[in-house]
Amino acid sequence: xxxxxxxxxTVHGILAKRGRGGSFPGEIALRMDPHFIEKFKMPGIVVLxxxxxxxxxxxxxxxxxxxxxxxxxxxxxxxxxxxVGIATLLATNSxxxxxxxxxxxVIEVDELTLYRQFKNLKPTHLVVTNFFRDxxxxxxxxETIIRKIQEVTEDFRGELILNGDDPNVVRIADTAKKxxxxxxxxxxxxxxxxxxxxxxxGKFCPRCGMPLTYDYYQYSHIGRFHCDHDGFGNIKPYVQVxxxxxxxxxxxxxxxxxxxxxxxxxxxxxxxxxxxxxxxxGLDPSNADKVFRTFVLKEGRNEEFALSKxxxxxxxxxxxxxxxxxxxxxxxxxxxxxxxxxxxxxxxxHDVSWIWDAHFERLNVPEVKTIxxxxxxxxxMALRLKYEGLEDxxxxxxxxxxxxHWLNTANVKSHVIATYTALHATRAILxxxxxx
Numbered sequence: 001x002x003x004x005x006x007x008x009x010t011v012h013g014i015l016a017k018r019g020r021g022g023s024f025p026g027e028i029a030l031r032m033d034p035h036f037i038e039k040f041k042m043p044g045i046v047v048l049x050x051x052x053x054x055x056x057x058x059x060x061x062x063x064x065x066x067x068x069x070x071x072x073x074x075x076x077x078x079x080x081x082x083x084v085g086i087a088t089l090l091a092t093n094s095x096x097x098x099x100x101x102x103x104x105x106v107i108e109v110d111e112l113t114l115y116r117q118f119k120n121l122k123p124t125h126l127v128v129t130n131f132f133r134d135x136x137x138x139x140x141x142x143e144t145i146i147r148k149i150q151e152v153t154e155d156f157r158g159e160l161i162l163n164g165d166d167p168n169v170v171r172i173a174d175t176a177k178k179x180x181x182x183x184x185x186x187x188x189x190x191x192x193x194x195x196x197x198x199x200x201x202g203k204f205c206p207r208c209g210m211p212l213t214y215d216y217y218q219y220s221h222i223g224r225f226h227c228d229h230d231g232f233g234n235i236k237p238y239v240q241v242x243x244x245x246x247x248x249x250x251x252x253x254x255x256x257x258x259x260x261x262x263x264x265x266x267x268x269x270x271x272x273x274x275x276x277x278x279x280x281x282g283l284d285p286s287n288a289d290k291v292f293r294t295f296v297l298k299e300g301r302n303e304e305f306a307l308s309k310x311x312x313x314x315x316x317x318x319x320x321x322x323x324x325x326x327x328x329x330x331x332x333x334x335x336x337x338x339x340x341x342x343x344x345x346x347x348x349x350h351d352v353s354w355i356w357d358a359h360f361e362r363l364n365v366p367e368v369k370t371i372x373x374x375x376x377x378x379x380x381m382a383l384r385l386k387y388e389g390l391e392d393x394x395x396x397x398x399x400x401x402x403x404x405h406w407l408n409t410a411n412v413k414s415h416v417i418a419t420y421t422a423l424h425a426t427r428a429i430l431x432x433x434x435x436x
Contacts, residue, residue, distance in 0.1 A: 069278070194217070342373070345376070364389055
């Protein structure tokens with residue numbers, strides 16, 4: 001037995017008995033041995049999930065669907081997707097000989113660090129959800145991230161499951177010549193548009209530089225596109241969503257009806273990537289639908305708290321995510337208050353200029369009664385909202401606990417939008433407030 005592995009497992013056991021988790025055991029492991037992760041003998045199925053938005057939800061959906069199909073699966077459920085989190089996951093699910101005790105591992109990996117761990121994790125599948133501009137001061141330009149992923153997938157021989165409606169993702173197929181390319185795509189539907197005014201990174205063909213032609217947009221630059229000059233984007237979908245019924249919260253794929261776990265277009269994309277994984281493994285897609293029917297978003301993904309009136313919290317970290325969350329909030333019936341926590345810590349990205357690319361004018365509807373601005377950059381958020389004509393509804397409460405308490409006493413259904421470092425602290429405050 002590796003003494004270092006034993007130490008890590010012991011530390012994890014002690015923390016677990018005290019009701020604590022987190023990535024601390026993995027941090028210890030990597031300090032003792034920087035090559036710790038590469039020592040593990042991975043199971044026969046290893047699914048890595050990366051991209052800008054939707055990684056945690058997608059990886060959890062895949063893991064649960066594989067379990068529903070009868071497989072023993074490990075996954076980093078809480079989204080601990082950096083090296084220390086992955087090291088913790090592997091160490092706590094291994095025997096003394098570094099053999100992972102599972103049929104499959106589903107691992108969310110941060111897109112910025114995927115290139116560092118790709119070979120160590122020995123993936124059989126790589127799922128890429130999407131690429132958006134995100135935390136530029138932390139991650140560098142999106143172009144750099146894509147190129148690094150292209151480098152590590154150049155010799156990849158497994159299943160490469162790509163969002164065929166994102167040109168930034170589709171381009172990976174051009175360089176991954178040895179992989180089995182599996183595109184998932186979603187049809188035109190009632191939320192699709194012929195034009196978009198949202199931030200769109202995928203305007204030009206990565207092959208020739210000519211403008212891309214879109215048949216329709218779903219959100220941001222996600223949609224059905226092609227290059228008139230060289231044919232980039234003319235894909236053959238491996239999984240195609242053929243119809244969406246938002247009234248029934250269902251969609252059709254491969255002649256079968258499935259249920260969406262939340263009634264949004266991005267949820268349908270999450271589900272279609274899951275169905276692609278199931279298809280590559282020859283597993284019954286009905287097992288995935290069992291998961292879609294019952295899946296409950298947690299950890300700040302439309303998570304509900306029982307204040308005086310229901311309160312929902314969502315993580316946002318870039319313009320596209322903010323736009324989609326706001327669309328969902330506004331689509332919910334009835335009056336509502338909104339609280340926005342904007343931080344600029346390292347994990348958030350110090351550059352908060354992205355808020356000027358998000359369409360906060362969507363909140364300028366009569367049903368939105370008050371918008372509370374909180375967090376380290378509360379006044380930056382208030383200024384942004386003022387430019388959308390919302391100054392009569394803005395309330396700045398810098399202290400997080402006071403902001404949540406105000407929502408509770410207002411006795412109106414509410415929605416909390418939080419950046420990354422505000423998320424877990426705000427969830428803790430919400431739990432305390434609902435039990436008060």
